[in-house]
Amino acid sequence: MTDLAIAANGLRKSYGDKLVLDGVDLAVPEGTIFSLLGPNGAGKTTAVKILSTLVGADAGEIRIGGHDLATAPQAVRAAIGVTGQFSAVDGLITGEENMLLMADLHHLSKREGRRVAAELLERFDLTEAAKKPASTYSGGMKRRLDIAMTLVGDPRIIFLDEPTTGLDPRSRHNMWQIIRELVSDGVTVFLTTQYLEEADELADRIAVLNDGRIAAEGTAEELKRLIPGGHVRLRFTDPAAYRSATGAFPGASGDDDSLSLRIPSDGSQRELRSLLDRLDSAGVEADELTVHTPDLDDVFFALTGSKVPAQPAQAMRPTVPNQPA
Ligand SMILES: Nc1ncnc2c1ncn2[C@@H]1O[C@H](COP(=O)(O)OP(=O)(O)OP(=O)(O)O)[C@@H](O)[C@H]1O
Numbered sequence: 001m002t003d004l005a006i007a008a009n010g011l012r013k014s015y016g017d018k019l020v021l022d023g024v025d026l027a028v029p030e031g032t033i034f035s036l037l038g039p040n041g042a043g044k045t046t047a048v049k050i051l052s053t054l055v056g057a058d059a060g061e062i063r064i065g066g067h068d069l070a071t072a073p074q075a076v077r078a079a080i081g082v083t084g085q086f087s088a089v090d091g092l093i094t095g096e097e098n099m100l101l102m103a104d105l106h107h108l109s110k111r112e113g114r115r116v117a118a119e120l121l122e123r124f125d126l127t128e129a130a131k132k133p134a135s136t137y138s139g140g141m142k143r144r145l146d147i148a149m150t151l152v153g154d155p156r157i158i159f160l161d162e163p164t165t166g167l168d169p170r171s172r173h174n175m176w177q178i179i180r181e182l183v184s185d186g187v188t189v190f191l192t193t194q195y196l197e198e199a200d201e202l203a204d205r206i207a208v209l210n211d212g213r214i215a216a217e218g219t220a221e222e223l224k225r226l227i228p229g230g231h232v233r234l235r236f237t238d239p240a241a242y243r244s245a246t247g248a249f250p251g252a253s254g255d256d257d258s259l260s261l262r263i264p265s266d267g268s269q270r271e272l273r274s275l276l277d278r279l280d281s282a283g284v285e286a287d288e289l290t291v292h293t294p295d296l297d298d299v300f301f302a303l304t305g306s307k308v309p310a311q312p313a314q315a316m317r318p319t320v321p322n323q324p325a
Pocket residue numbers: 015018020038039040041042043044045046047085
């Protein structure tokens with residue numbers, strides 16, 4: 001079994017009479033990316049703040065990098081880096097000065113601080129802007145500086161609270177690349193995001209936070225299988241073949257105009273094999289076979305009970321349920 005970088009059991013937190021976290025369990029193996037998803041106000045930032053010792057929990061056991069957060073918060077702080085939802089960059093000083101300030105906070109010597117700052121500024125493509133006030137940086141540059149500052153202490157576990165919110169697609173992809181590189185160096189990343197695509201793209205495991213509890217947890221693929229809507233679509237050019245296939249799959253819904261058949265399926269290898277076997281026994285060959293799994297948006301809306309936004313009219317789009325399956 002891999003060691004856990006982050007382990008939390010029965011995490012609870014209220015603000016006044018508002019219950020924000022109602023018994024949350026988390027387990028993040030070392031060297032992996034874990035993504036916490038949830039609608040606005042679900043408690044993602046609260047969870048990050050608790051796990052990074054910035055806010056106390058009302059109840060629950062937490063171990064970070066093997067250290068008990070309740071009894072060894074200093075050891076936890078030494079092991080982690082946190083990039084908050086809102087920038088920690090001081091706009092009045094330059095990017096380089098922001099970095100050197102962090103180096104001071106980590107008690108690096110002047111020489112070591114300069115070396116680490118220069119190296120990280122280079123790595124995050126900020127060398128050219130290093131001597132300019134951070135207030136003149138674009139949103140993407142500020143975000144990169146934020147993460148560079150987090151890395152000054154060489155943390156093994158990093159919390160990133162919505163690292164790409166407000167970034168354009170190119171900057172977002174650059175940030176994803178940076179996050180992947182961190183993990184390939186063995187760093188553990190705990191990431192919150194509003195972008196399901198981001199979790200899908202990056203995370204080894206995803207947890208969906210809703211109403212103070214983890215509504216579902218798993219790989220992106222596992223989460224997508226949780227909700228109905230997955231299907232296989234067969235397309236035919238020969239009407240006779242289409243009719244034979246319709247006979248072979250009584251549970252399928254057909255579209256006589258496009259000669260296509262929609263067969264409910266979780267897209268697993270087992271179901272695909274049996275589907276192909278049935279086509280073989282019926283002696284028909286489809287001209288096109290496509291597997292449609294629900295995307296993470298579908299899962300998110302199903303699990304968090306959010307209103308489903310209007311879908312473009314499209315006959316074959318997977319149906320999105322309002323309620324969890
Ligand atoms: N210091 C605080 N005092 C009182 N209530 C708070 C405090 N911090 C957070 N809350 C409340 O706790 C709930 C969860 O907030 P939190 O910031 O953790 O949500 P979030 O999932 O990070 O949301 P977002 O996606 O908008 O960042 C919200 O209802 C918020 O109003």
